[in-house]
Amino acid sequence: MKHKLWAVIKKETLILIRDKIGLSIVFIMPMILIIVMTLVQESAFKTLNEKGIPIILVNDDQDTLGLTIYRGLKSSTFCYLHDSIDGKPATSITAKAAVAKGQFLIGIVIPKGATQAIRDNVSNLVNETLVPDTIETEQNQVKIDSVNIIFYIDPIAKKSFITSITSYMHEFIAIVKTQIMFQTFSLQIADLIPNNFKKPKNTYDKSQIINYKEVFASNLTGEIVPNAVQHNVPAWTIFAMFFIVIPISGSILKEKKEGSLLRLLTMPTSNLVLMNGKVIVYVIVCTIQFILMLAVGIYILPFFGLQSLELGNNLLAIYILAIATSFAATGYGVMVGTLASSEQQSSIVGSLSILLMAALGGILVPTYVMPQIMRDISELIPLNWSLDGFYKLFFRGAGVADIIKLSFKLIAFFIATMCVASIVNRLKHKL
């Protein structure tokens, strides 16, 4: 039994290492995939956070609100602000045309009198609050014409960009309104009690006592900041590991096609030994693949100006989860190879099913942006179990206890796929 298993392992290894195309699918392509996908994602990330969205601002207000918005957007890393088009000051018409041409993602027009409208609105509020009830307040009310801040939006702009920009605008308007309200109140109170009141200077700025600090919740000793490398390397590593389905199923179907399997079935060797030999070799291949891809994340990606991959605190847990993922991927490959009747069929079904599982499992799109039903489906996908485990290890400082259940689920998936393959094999030979 031991000799037979060793012979199968040796045979599979020799076949694999002599198949140059197979080797490139297994090792080189996934490494290129990780580098490319991480760079692309990093680039998209930078578009938002460093270079910024191109925005054209038409400031017809030329008052506090217009200036606050201008200064706010100008200092923001979120956008790259322009106020002129082709060297000429932008107008509402030219801004709309430029956005329509795709020159800018968003155009903002602050109409004339926007600040005055806020002042009038605040003034009415202050009057209502401070002027005695005996005086008819309506006499002091200023009639306000409502003003609209206009957004011209490129149809290709993501909803999240628009939401971010409108949030910025709401914030600026609130700041200006509060400032004006504070100033108006101060002046009114000074009028009411002129002797004892000392006019405050820059009091509004001093009133900013609540600040925001982003801290990533994690059990890690050193802080790991989420970035394209931390997200992409585990995700695309799992994706590539499951692509082992192509060489495994190809190897099974080649044996069928070339008649070797038929010969083996006439020999005193159980199918279990033949399959176990294959599984052992491909689990080792998957594990090497995993190590190489992490090495790309740690050592190669920094050469492209990206951050180095941080592995968290628990290497044993990473190893356990990687082995469990390798078994799941290998089992899936054996199942596809057994079910398919030709190499073409296995490569199409294999690659499309992995792509589908990657989409459902949160590899292509994070599960938290999916609708509830898709999130429920995602819970059933082995790629998601693996990804969930690696995110726990790489971001949250989890340990063996936190990923052991996910590892068992992956091993259970492997056992299930091997059982299906075994049943299908028996049925096929009971012609």
Place this chain on the structure above:
Amino acid sequence: MSQLPIVEIENLTKIFKDSDNPAVNGVSFKIYKDDVFGLLGPNGAGKTTTISILCGLYPATSGKITIDGMPLNDKINSIKQIIGVVPQDIALYPTLTARENLEFYGAMYGLSGKNLKDAINNWLEKLGLTKAANKKIETFSGGMKRRVNLIASILHQPKILFLDEPTVGVDVQSRTVIIDQLKELNKQGTTIIYTSHHLEEAENFCTDIAIIDYGKILIQGSPKNLIAQNTNAKNLEDVFLNLTKRNLRD
């Protein structure tokens, strides 16, 4: 020829799931120890199906098969230890060398260490492949592949050797070497069960022949007796055509 049947088949029938007609239809015959038994017939006659059932590749729909005194259905694993099968296709790994292929298949028969190495070297020499032993199968000619295909099934000195058209598509030289070595193997005590379309080869090689068509055995006997029984038959080919007629088969 001894009178001990090593293979006994009674009323063997095989009907495939997707077919209305039986591929093998109530076939019965005996093969004696040390025989070279030829199962001949046109394409689709049921030769390969019969041999595949005897090797344990497909279950029979009905019938009784005993090999070396063991019922096939109950003792398939023990039977696999004493048989060798040379398939019609070149069932070798093209990217492995001849030696690597033989080491693998020898190990599958339970051979290891010096026994395996000696058996491989011995057969490679006998079949003129020593120089090519470390070359990949994909670089071999058709005749060389056929010879390795044969060695892969005889390394363990099987009691019974099944050969499904072992010389198809090879040159005269390779065919002669293969047949000579099979005769040598038979002398050493291996019973040979063989199918072929080379009727002249079968006439010279086999001690006993059965002609099968449409899943039924038409005639069985030694080549000399079969020719003698058929009037106007000068050779086995005449016997074959008299029995199976000249109409083309699918």
